[in-house]
Amino acid sequence: MSTPAISENPAHQGSELPAQVLRPLRAGFASVLLFVLIFTGWAALAPLATSIHATGHLNAPQPNFDIQHPFGGDIKAVLVKEHQSVTAGQILVHMDVSNEIAQRAQLQKSLQLLLDQRDALAWALNLQAGESVAPARPDAPLQTLNHRPELSFESDQPLPAPQATEQTSRSTTQSARRIRNMMEALHVRRDATTQTAEAMRNRAAGLENSLLARTQQRASMQARFDRYSTLVQTGALRASDNDTLLEAMLDLDASMRAERAEVNALQTQTAQVALQIKAEELELRQKLLDRQGQVAEAIPRIRMQILRLDAQVRSAELRAPTDGTITRLHYDTDQMFVPRGETVLTLTRPTQSHRVSFVVPPHAIDQTRIGMQGHLTVSSLPQRNHPKVRVQILSLSPEARRNNDGMVLGYDGVATINAADMKELRAQMGEGLTLSIDMPVSLIFAGRETTFSDYLIGPFLDFLAKALQD
Known part of the structure; x- marks a missing residue:
C-alpha cells in the first residue's frame, strides 16, 4: 500500500487544510482576541x-459610672452584689460616720460656747466704754443682765449680776460670769486705789491747812522779832532772848518746808494712782479685745469643720445615680476601709x-x-x-x-x-x-x-x- 507524498512547501500545505479545521481556529483566535480586548478595557477602566x-x-x-466616695472611711454595710441590677436612687453602700457625727456634735458645742463668749465680750467692752448695747443675738442670755446705761468704770455703782432664765445656757452664764468677775476685780481695785488717793488728798489738805497756820505763826513771829530787835538796840531787851526767837523761827521754816515737800509728794502720788487706775482699765480692755480677736478667728474655722463633717455625714449613703447593673464591686465586705477618692463600684447602664x-x-x-x-x-x-x-x-x-x-x-x-x-x-x-x-x-x-x-x-x-x- 502506497503512502501519499507530503509536500514540503508550507503554502501548499496550508492550502491543503480543510475548512472544517480552519473555521474553529479562526473562531477561537477571534474569541481570544476579543477576550484580551475586553479584559484590557476592564483592567484599565474598572475601579x-x-x-x-x-x-x-x-x-x-453611654459610659460606665465609676462610683467613688469623696471622703473615704470604713464601710458599715454593702447592700448590693456583683451583676445585680439596681434602680436610680437605690442605696448601694452605707459608710460608717459615727465618729464624724460625734465630732460634729462636739464642734457645735464649742461653736456655741464661742458665740456666747463673743456676745459676753461685746457686752463687757460696751459696758466698759460706758455704753448700753444689746447683744448681737436676740436669744442671748446677756439680755437678762440688769445693767444700767450710765454704768461705767467712772461710776461708783456696782456691776450687774447675770440672772439665768430658762433660755440661758450654762456656757453663756459661765462666760458672762467670768468676764463679770474680771470687771468686778478691776472695780474693787479701782475703789481701793480711789480710797487711797482720797486719803492722800485729805492728808495733803490737812498739811495745807497746817502750812497756812504755820505761815500766820511765822508772820507773827517775824513781827515780834522785829520789835525785839528794836528793844535790843535800845538796851531794853537782852540779845539772847532775840536769838531764841530767831532759832524758833528757823525751826518753823524747816518744818514748813518739810510739810510743803510732803504735800507735793502726796499730790504726785495721787496723780500716779489715777494713772494706775487708767492703766488697769486699758489693760483689761486690751485683754478683752485680744480674746475677742481670738474668738472671731476661731468661729469661722470651727464652722468650716462643721460644714466638712456635715458633708461627710450626708455622703454616708452611696446611691445609684441611674438604673444599671453592678459590673464590678471593688469593696464587697463590711468593715473595709475605702481611701479617699477610690472607686467603690462600677455601674453599667442598660x-x-x-x-x-x-x-x-x-x-x-x-x-x-x-x-x-x-x-x-x-x-x-x-x-x-x-x-x-x-x-x-x-x-x-x-x-x-x-x-x-x-x-x-x-x-x-x-x-x-x-x-x-x-x-x-x-x-x-x-x-x-x-x-x-x-x-x-x-x-x-x-x-x-x-x-x-x-x-x-x-x-x-x-x-x-x-x-x-x-
Missing part, C-alpha cells in the same frame, strides 16, 4: 478597592444601641479616615443568615497603641452602627440574639481605589521602564 480588615468589640455609647471600638492595622492607617463606611460581622453569630450591617467611622486616634516593648499594635477607632441594619439583624436572628458589651466583631472597610491595570500591570511597566533606563 477596584483594597480591603481593610480590623478587629474590635461592641461597647455602649442600652439597646452599641458602638464598635476597633483597631486599625498600622499598614492601613494611611487609607483609613473619619466617615469611611464598612461592614460589620459578629463573629459569634451564624454567618449563613448574617445580614449585612453597615458601620461608619466616627473617630480615629492620632496616636498609635503600643505594647510594653514599644511596638506599634495599631490605631484605636470608634464606629457607629447603622440603626436600620441593626434592626434587621435583630429581626433576622430573633430571640437568640444577645449583644453584650465587649463582644468581639470584625470589620471590613473599602480602602484605596485603583484599577487592575495599575495594581498588576503598572508595577511591571514601571520596573521595565527603569530597567531600560539602566
Whole structure:
C-alpha cells in the first residue's frame, strides 16, 4: 500500500487544510482576541478597592459610672452584689460616720460656747466704754443682765449680776460670769486705789491747812522779832532772848518746808494712782479685745469643720445615680476601709444601641479616615443568615497603641452602627440574639481605589521602564 507524498512547501500545505479545521481556529483566535480586548478595557477602566480588615468589640455609647466616695472611711454595710441590677436612687453602700457625727456634735458645742463668749465680750467692752448695747443675738442670755446705761468704770455703782432664765445656757452664764468677775476685780481695785488717793488728798489738805497756820505763826513771829530787835538796840531787851526767837523761827521754816515737800509728794502720788487706775482699765480692755480677736478667728474655722463633717455625714449613703447593673464591686465586705477618692463600684447602664471600638492595622492607617463606611460581622453569630450591617467611622486616634516593648499594635477607632441594619439583624436572628458589651466583631472597610491595570500591570511597566533606563 502506497503512502501519499507530503509536500514540503508550507503554502501548499496550508492550502491543503480543510475548512472544517480552519473555521474553529479562526473562531477561537477571534474569541481570544476579543477576550484580551475586553479584559484590557476592564483592567484599565474598572475601579477596584483594597480591603481593610480590623478587629474590635461592641461597647455602649453611654459610659460606665465609676462610683467613688469623696471622703473615704470604713464601710458599715454593702447592700448590693456583683451583676445585680439596681434602680436610680437605690442605696448601694452605707459608710460608717459615727465618729464624724460625734465630732460634729462636739464642734457645735464649742461653736456655741464661742458665740456666747463673743456676745459676753461685746457686752463687757460696751459696758466698759460706758455704753448700753444689746447683744448681737436676740436669744442671748446677756439680755437678762440688769445693767444700767450710765454704768461705767467712772461710776461708783456696782456691776450687774447675770440672772439665768430658762433660755440661758450654762456656757453663756459661765462666760458672762467670768468676764463679770474680771470687771468686778478691776472695780474693787479701782475703789481701793480711789480710797487711797482720797486719803492722800485729805492728808495733803490737812498739811495745807497746817502750812497756812504755820505761815500766820511765822508772820507773827517775824513781827515780834522785829520789835525785839528794836528793844535790843535800845538796851531794853537782852540779845539772847532775840536769838531764841530767831532759832524758833528757823525751826518753823524747816518744818514748813518739810510739810510743803510732803504735800507735793502726796499730790504726785495721787496723780500716779489715777494713772494706775487708767492703766488697769486699758489693760483689761486690751485683754478683752485680744480674746475677742481670738474668738472671731476661731468661729469661722470651727464652722468650716462643721460644714466638712456635715458633708461627710450626708455622703454616708452611696446611691445609684441611674438604673444599671453592678459590673464590678471593688469593696464587697463590711468593715473595709475605702481611701479617699477610690472607686467603690462600677455601674453599667442598660442600652439597646452599641458602638464598635476597633483597631486599625498600622499598614492601613494611611487609607483609613473619619466617615469611611464598612461592614460589620459578629463573629459569634451564624454567618449563613448574617445580614449585612453597615458601620461608619466616627473617630480615629492620632496616636498609635503600643505594647510594653514599644511596638506599634495599631490605631484605636470608634464606629457607629447603622440603626436600620441593626434592626434587621435583630429581626433576622430573633430571640437568640444577645449583644453584650465587649463582644468581639470584625470589620471590613473599602480602602484605596485603583484599577487592575495599575495594581498588576503598572508595577511591571514601571520596573521595565527603569530597567531600560539602566
